[in-house]
Amino acid sequence: MLKEVRILLVEDNEGDIVLTMEALKEAKIRNEIDVVKDGEAALQFLRKAGVYKEASTPDLIFLDINLPKIDGMEILSIIKNDEQLKVIPVIMLTTSDAERDIMKSYYNHANCYITKPVDLDKFMSIIQTIKNFWINIVKLPKTND
Amino acid sequence: MKPQKLSFEKKILVFFFLTLILISVIVFLSIRINTETKSTRNWVSLTEKVLSLADSLQNDEQEVVIQSRSFILTANENYLLSYTATNASLQRNLARLRQFTRENRWQQKKVDSLQAIYMGYLPIRQQAINLRRQKNFQLADVVQLIYKADTVLAQLRDIFHSLKSEQKQLLNDRKAAYQKNVEFSAWVVRILLLLFVFAILLAFYLVYRNSVNRRKAELALRKSEELVKSIIHYAPILVNVKDRSGKYILANQQFATAIQADAEHMIGKTCEGIIPPAIEALVNKEDNEVIKHGQPVELMIDLDAPGGKHTFLTSKFPLYDDKGSLYAIGTTAIDITPLKTSHEALLKSFENQQKILDGLQQALRTSLDLLCIIDGNGEFIMLSDTVRQLLGYAPKELMHKKFMDFVVESDRSQTAVIARQIMDGEPVADFTNHYRKKDGSIIPIIWSATWSAEDKLMYCIARNGSERVKTARQLAQSETRLLHAQKIARLGNWDWDLRNNTWSCSDEIYHLFGVAKETITNTQQFLLDSIHPEDKQQLVNARESLLAKGGKIDIEHRIITANGAILFVHTKGEVSLDNEGHPFWFSGTMQDITERKRSELQMKQLNSDLEKRAEELKASNAELERFAYVASHDLQEPLRMVTSFLALLQKKHQNEFDETSKKYIHFAVDGAERMKGLIQDLLHYSRVGASAEAFGTVDLNVLIKELQTVFAPALRENMGILNVQPLPVVSGHKMQLHQLFQNLIGNALKYRSSQNPFIEVGCTDEKEYWRFFVKDNGIGIDQRYFDKIFIIFQRLHTRTDYSGTGIGLAICKKIVERHGGKIWVKSEPGQGSTFYFTLKKSHNA
Numbered sequence: 001m002l003k004e005v006r007i008l009l010v011e012d013n014e015g016d017i018v019l020t021m022e023a024l025k026e027a028k029i030r031n032e033i034d035v036v037k038d039g040e041a042a043l044q045f046l047r048k049a050g051v052y053k054e055a056s057t058p059d060l061i062f063l064d065i066n067l068p069k070i071d072g073m074e075i076l077s078i079i080k081n082d083e084q085l086k087v088i089p090v091i092m093l094t095t096s097d098a099e100r101d102i103m104k105s106y107y108n109h110a111n112c113y114i115t116k117p118v119d120l121d122k123f124m125s126i127i128q129t130i131k132n133f134w135i136n137i138v139k140l141p142k143t144n145d
Numbered sequence: 146m147k148p149q150k151l152s153f154e155k156k157i158l159v160f161f162f163l164t165l166i167l168i169s170v171i172v173f174l175s176i177r178i179n180t181e182t183k184s185t186r187n188w189v190s191l192t193e194k195v196l197s198l199a200d201s202l203q204n205d206e207q208e209v210v211i212q213s214r215s216f217i218l219t220a221n222e223n224y225l226l227s228y229t230a231t232n233a234s235l236q237r238n239l240a241r242l243r244q245f246t247r248e249n250r251w252q253q254k255k256v257d258s259l260q261a262i263y264m265g266y267l268p269i270r271q272q273a274i275n276l277r278r279q280k281n282f283q284l285a286d287v288v289q290l291i292y293k294a295d296t297v298l299a300q301l302r303d304i305f306h307s308l309k310s311e312q313k314q315l316l317n318d319r320k321a322a323y324q325k326n327v328e329f330s331a332w333v334v335r336i337l338l339l340l341f342v343f344a345i346l347l348a349f350y351l352v353y354r355n356s357v358n359r360r361k362a363e364l365a366l367r368k369s370e371e372l373v374k375s376i377i378h379y380a381p382i383l384v385n386v387k388d389r390s391g392k393y394i395l396a397n398q399q400f401a402t403a404i405q406a407d408a409e410h411m412i413g414k415t416c417e418g419i420i421p422p423a424i425e426a427l428v429n430k431e432d433n434e435v436i437k438h439g440q441p442v443e444l445m446i447d448l449d450a451p452g453g454k455h456t457f458l459t460s461k462f463p464l465y466d467d468k469g470s471l472y473a474i475g476t477t478a479i480d481i482t483p484l485k486t487s488h489e490a491l492l493k494s495f496e497n498q499q500k501i502l503d504g505l506q507q508a509l510r511t512s513l514d515l516l517c518i519i520d521g522n523g524e525f526i527m528l529s530d531t532v533r534q535l536l537g538y539a540p541k542e543l544m545h546k547k548f549m550d551f552v553v554e555s556d557r558s559q560t561a562v563i564a565r566q567i568m569d570g571e572p573v574a575d576f577t578n579h580y581r582k583k584d585g586s587i588i589p590i591i592w593s594a595t596w597s598a599e600d601k602l603m604y605c606i607a608r609n610g611s612e613r614v615k616t617a618r619q620l621a622q623s624e625t626r627l628l629h630a631q632k633i634a635r636l637g638n639w640d641w642d643l644r645n646n647t648w649s650c651s652d653e654i655y656h657l658f659g660v661a662k663e664t665i666t667n668t669q670q671f672l673l674d675s676i677h678p679e680d681k682q683q684l685v686n687a688r689e690s691l692l693a694k695g696g697k698i699d700i701e702h703r704i705i706t707a708n709g710a711i712l713f714v715h716t717k718g719e720v721s722l723d724n725e726g727h728p729f730w731f732s733g734t735m736q737d738i739t740e741r742k743r744s745e746l747q748m749k750q751l752n753s754d755l756e757k758r759a760e761e762l763k764a765s766n767a768e769l770e771r772f773a774y775v776a777s778h779d780l781q782e783p784l785r786m787v788t789s790f791l792a793l794l795q796k797k798h799q800n801e802f803d804e805t806s807k808k809y810i811h812f813a814v815d816g817a818e819r820m821k822g823l824i825q826d827l828l829h830y831s832r833v834g835a836s837a838e839a840f841g842t843v844d845l846n847v848l849i850k851e852l853q854t855v856f857a858p859a860l861r862e863n864m865g866i867l868n869v870q871p872l873p874v875v876s877g878h879k880m881q882l883h884q885l886f887q888n889l890i891g892n893a894l895k896y897r898s899s900q901n902p903f904i905e906v907g908c909t910d911e912k913e914y915w916r917f918f919v920k921d922n923g924i925g926i927d928q929r930y931f932d933k934i935f936i937i938f939q940r941l942h943t944r945t946d947y948s949g950t951g952i953g954l955a956i957c958k959k960i961v962e963r964h965g966g967k968i969w970v971k972s973e974p975g976q977g978s979t980f981y982f983t984l985k986k987s988h989n990a
Contacts, residue, residue: 015789019789022793095785098778118781119789119792123789
C-alpha cells in the first residue's frame, strides 16, 4: 500500500505555488498538499488554530524565506524550538542563494536548503529528487493527528 | 733550612751518645787485638811444632839408613832391632805431621807424597835386608838395592827441605801480619782514648759554662721583673692581666683607681662587679676576640669618672707561655682625654689655616693676574712673574722703572689723576688704561690698587683687559644679531624682575603689538590689555600660578594689536625661584604664529571635509552594493516566473501555437535568458564587494595551474599557447584572484585574431606592488575605448560577434581595486592587447 504523505507548502508567490504543485503532480506523488501564503497562516496551520482547526499535521514542510508578516527564517526558528513540531523535516525552498541565508537556515536546524532554479526543467527535476529522497528513501517520524 | 740551635740539654744528650759510641769502639778494638794475638800465638806454636817434627823425621830417616846399612855390612841382628824401633817412630811422627798440617792443603799433599815415597822405600830396604840374611848372597845385588833405596831417600829429603822452608816462610809472614795488625789497633786505641779524654773535658766545660750563664740570666730576670713591676706600679698607664677564664692575675694601682676598686682584692676574680657595668660587655667581647684570633686589638673605652668622661686608648694583647699556647690576656690603657681635647682643637685650627692657605695657593697658581708693588716714586719694586704674559717683560727688566713710562701717552694724564687719588688713601678698583708691551703692541689693563700709608707703598693687582673689551664688543654684536633674528622670527623676549617690578622687553615685542616702545609706561598693564578677551582669563590664571610657586608657561593665545588686528602668539616663559623658594624673575618669549595657525586651521578644515567625503563615499558604496545585491535578488524572482511559465507554456501547449506565436515566445524566452545573464552578472559584480572571506596568502603558481586545466580544452581547440612565467605568492582573496586571471585569460582567448592565440602571463616586482600582465596577440582595442571597457555592461561588440554581458573587465577592475591595485590596458587594433594590473604586497595599512 502506497503511503500518503502530507506536505505543507508555505509560499506567497502564486506562480511558485502553481509550479510546485505542477512539479509534485508530475512526480506522481500520492499526497495531500496544504498551502499557506504567509508566515502567520503557517503557524496557525501548524498549531491548528483559527480557521485551521481541522488541519492535520504535515509530514514535510516546504518553506520559502520571503514571506509576508512573519518571514520563513522566523517560522523555521519557531518550528525547531517547538517540542511537538521540531520533528517535522523542513525543506527550505527559496529563490535566494545568498551565503548568509543558507548559513542561517542550517543554523536554525533546517533539514535541507534548496535554491529554486530559474530553469523550469531543473525545477521539475529537483522536485523529483526531493520526492525520491524525502518520500521514498527517508523514514519519516510518525505524526499523530 | 736553617739548622735549629740545639738546647743545652739536647747538646749534652748528643754528647753522651757520642761518648758511648767512642767507648764501644775502643772496647771492640781491644777485644779484636787480644783475639788476634791469641790466634797468631797458636799458629806460631803449631808451625814450630811442625818444624821440629820435620827435624825429628829427618833424624829418624838418617837413623834408619845408618841402622839398615850397619846390618847389611855386619849382618848383626841388633842393628835390625834399632832399625825396627826407629822405623816405628818415623811412622808415628809422619802421622802426627799429617795431623798438624790438616788445615793446609798443600802441606797435606806433601805429607801424602812423603808417606808414598817412604812406603816405596821400605820394601826395597826390606828386600836388601832379606838378601843379606841369605848365606850365598851376591854383594852386587845388595849394593844395587841399596843404591836404589838411596835414590828414593834422596827424593824424601828434598820434600823435607821444601816443607821446612815453606813452613819457615809461613811463620815469618804470619809474624809480620800480626805485628802490623796489633800495631795499627794499638794506635787507633790510643787516638780514641785521647778523643775520649778531650770529650770529657769539653763536656765539663759546657756544663760549667751553662751553669754560669743560668745564674747570670736568673739575675737579669729578677732585675727585669723588678723593673717591670716598678714600671707597672709607677707608670701613668692602666695595666691588668686576666687568665683565660677572665680572672685577674695582675692589676696595677692606676687601673684600680680608674675603676674605683681595690687592686689587692681584684686578683682571682672576674671583672663582673668590679668594672663599671657600662663597659663590661665591651671588655668581655674584646677579650674573647683576643682569645679567638690570638691577635692584639685596640679600642677606645669611655669611662665616667669623677670630673667628667675620660677616654682610654686601650690595647689588649695575647700572652703566650713557652709552649706557645695562650694563657692570659694583657690589657693596657692610657687616659687620652686631655690629649684628645687638645688634639681636636689643634686639628680644627690647623684645618682652617690649611684651607685658607690652600685657597690662596690655588688662587695664586691659577691666577693670571699681575701682582705688583709700586713705591712712592712710582717705581716698580716688586712684580709677579705674570708680568711676562701681560707686558712681555721679565720682572727684572721692570724693576725700579717708573710705571708711567709704559702707559700709553694718551692715557697718562688720567692715570696720574687716579694714582694721586689712590695715594690719598682712596683705593681704586676696575680702572682701565692702556700699556705698551715689549713688542710695541698696546694692551688694555684693568687695575685695582690700594695705598699703604704705613709702608708708603702702592699694592696693585692688574689684569689683561683685552678679553673684556672683546667680550663687550661681541656682546654688542650678538645683541644686534639677536634683535635681527627676533625680527625675522617675529619673536620677542621679556624679562620681568619681580623684586623691583621692572620690565625689559626686546624691540620685537613692541613691533608685535604695533606700538612704539617710548609710548608704553606700564608694560604689564599694556600687555594684559592687549590679550584677546577670550584668552585673558586663562593667561591671568597661569600667571597667578607662576607667581605663586614658579614653573613654566607654554601657551598659544591671541592678542589684539594697536591697529585692531588679531594675532596668534606662542608665549613661553619660566619663573625662577630664589634660594628661599620665592619667585624673583620671570623671563619668556612671545612669537607671532598667526600664519602657521591660519594654515593649520585651513588644513584642519580640509581634513575634516575629506573625512566627511570619505565617509559619504563609503556609505554610498555600501549602499550601492546593497542595492545591486537586493535588486538582482528581487529581480530573479519575477524573471523566474517569466521563464518558468514560458517554458511551461511551450511544454504543455506547443501544439496550439502557430509559427508567429512560437517566434514571439522565442523572443520572450531569449529576452528572459539575457535578463537572467545580466542579473547574475550584476549579482556577481556586487558580491565582489560584499564577500566576507578574509585575505590570505595565495600562491599564484598553483592558481594558474588550476586555470591551465580549465583552459586546456579551449587552447587545444584553437591551437593556442598559454605561457606563464613564475609568479609570486601574494596576499589576497583566493576566489577573486582566480576570477581575475580567469576573466583576463578568458578574454585573451575569446577576442583572438586569425593567428593561433599566444597568451603570456608574467609579473614584475615594483617595491610595494606586484605588477602583472596578461598579453595576447588578439584583435586589440582602440585607444578610445581603453577606459570604457572597464565599465559595467559596456560592450564594444554586438552579441552576434562576441557573446557576453560586458561585465568581465568590470569585475576585474573591482577585484584589483579591492586588492589595493590598479588595472589598465595597452593595445592597438590588430596588434594584440596587454592588460596590466598591480596588487599591493601588504594589506596591513
